[in-house]
Amino acid sequence: MKWSLQVARLAGIPIRVHASFLLLLAWVAYAHYRRDPDLRGVGLAVLFLCLVFAVVVLHELSHALTARAYGIRTREITLWPIGGISHLERMPEQPAQEFWIAVAGPLLNVALALLLGALVVATRGAEGLVVADFEHDLLASLVWVNAALAVFNLLPAFPMDGGRILRALLSMALGRVAATQVAAGVGRAMAILFALIGLAVNPFLLLIALFVWLGGSAEVSHAELRAALSGHPVAHAMTRALATLPADAPLGQAARLLVHRGQRIVPLLGPAGLEGVLCERDLLRGLARGGLEAPAKQFARRRLPAVSPRTPLLEAFELLGRRRAPCLLVEEEGRLLGVLTREGIGHFVSVLSALRGEPPPLELGNQDALGGGHEGFGPSPASAEGAGPDRRAPPVTRL
Numbered sequence: 001m002k003w004s005l006q007v008a009r010l011a012g013i014p015i016r017v018h019a020s021f022l023l024l025l026a027w028v029a030y031a032h033y034r035r036d037p038d039l040r041g042v043g044l045a046v047l048f049l050c051l052v053f054a055v056v057v058l059h060e061l062s063h064a065l066t067a068r069a070y071g072i073r074t075r076e077i078t079l080w081p082i083g084g085i086s087h088l089e090r091m092p093e094q095p096a097q098e099f100w101i102a103v104a105g106p107l108l109n110v111a112l113a114l115l116l117g118a119l120v121v122a123t124r125g126a127e128g129l130v131v132a133d134f135e136h137d138l139l140a141s142l143v144w145v146n147a148a149l150a151v152f153n154l155l156p157a158f159p160m161d162g163g164r165i166l167r168a169l170l171s172m173a174l175g176r177v178a179a180t181q182v183a184a185g186v187g188r189a190m191a192i193l194f195a196l197i198g199l200a201v202n203p204f205l206l207l208i209a210l211f212v213w214l215g216g217s218a219e220v221s222h223a224e225l226r227a228a229l230s231g232h233p234v235a236h237a238m239t240r241a242l243a244t245l246p247a248d249a250p251l252g253q254a255a256r257l258l259v260h261r262g263q264r265i266v267p268l269l270g271p272a273g274l275e276g277v278l279c280e281r282d283l284l285r286g287l288a289r290g291g292l293e294a295p296a297k298q299f300a301r302r303r304l305p306a307v308s309p310r311t312p313l314l315e316a317f318e319l320l321g322r323r324r325a326p327c328l329l330v331e332e333e334g335r336l337l338g339v340l341t342r343e344g345i346g347h348f349v350s351v352l353s354a355l356r357g358e359p360p361p362l363e364l365g366n367q368d369a370l371g372g373g374h375e376g377f378g379p380s381p382a383s384a385e386g387a388g389p390d391r392r393a394p395p396v397t398r399l
């Protein structure tokens with residue numbers, strides 16, 4: 001994640017803070033100082049915000065560790081001013097697993113609220129829970145912060161936690177695609193509500209409304225895409241007729257293939273077989289550094305993930321996202337038959353949609369975002385980054 005700084009590593013998961021979060025800290029300190037130039041108060045206000053975000057980290061970790069129990073890795077947890085995001089490698093297809101991953105975050109907040117609440121009542125009695133000033137009564141404040149986080153995250157604003165719980169439950173009866181469409185519809189209604197309240201009360205809600213609206217649309221295209229790909233083998237979407245170049249060819253020859261034939265991936269063959277694969281990005285980098293005469297092999301990739309033409313297309317699509325590879329090699333008995341690219345998958349899905357009389361789906365972009373993650377908003381929303389092939393809204397699973 002650009003513009004973010006790793007501040008810790010918990011349970012093997014990097015915890016990163018986005019630069020805009022530091023701006024929020026600075027803004028809180030400044031706003032507090034303008035109101036009351038007492039430095040101790042300013043320090044307490046900043047400390048309170050940091051504690052809130054520590055709770056958000058715990059919320060995200062609880063999603064991430066539940067996902068880990070189902071064999072799903074979390075690439076990182078990032079803190080943004082509007083919450084935390086756990087970047088899960090993918091969302092599980094099984095509704096029960098999605099349910100437990102989504103519910104784990106709010107459940108942790110409920111548990112923390114009860115635990116801290118009991119501590120306050122035990123030491124100060126029930127009236128200890130009444131908070132007059134958030135910054136000067138940190139423990140009791142955290143009880144309410146956790147309660148608010150639990151309630152907010154459980155709102156059915158897909159792809160926030162509550163929306164994911166709704167989708168998981170609906171999936172059991174309706175199937176994944178229909179459940180996602182219904183959950184996203186409910187989510188859009190919630191987004192409109194957030195936006196209206198945001199205009200009147202808190203501009204942060206406008207950002208959350210935008211996230212819910214775009215995130216829901218990306219999730220719908222992702223679910224539709226997965227449904228379209230399932231049941232097909234890689235052979236149906238792979239690119240076969242690729243021109244190859246000798247391993248000692250200069251970059252200029254690869255550039256000609258790109259310009260005249262639109263070929264964005266060039267295998268380099270030597271006496272022993274495949275010696276490297278030059279992708280468009282490598283070619284452009286090579287041209288900028290070494291010009292047309294530079295050896296293509298110097299900028300080629302030696303290793304790319306390989307699949308068989310019989311590999312399920314959906315599995316290969318997930319591999320592309322997980323490995324962040326520009327393409328997959330399609331091989332049989334050590335022989336290169338072709339490549340599988342996002343572009344090729346996009347064309348295949350467009351043809352399928354046209355045959356069904358549906359409008360063409362959004363093109364699969366070249367971003368590395370494909371693959372799915374699970375992100376969660378903390379202080380406000382939490383959702384999961386679902387890997388969606390959508391140029392407009394990079395798919396993100398947030399919880």
Ligand SMILES: [Zn+2]
Pocket residue numbers: 059060063102105106153161376377381382383398399
């Ligand atoms: Zn969450």
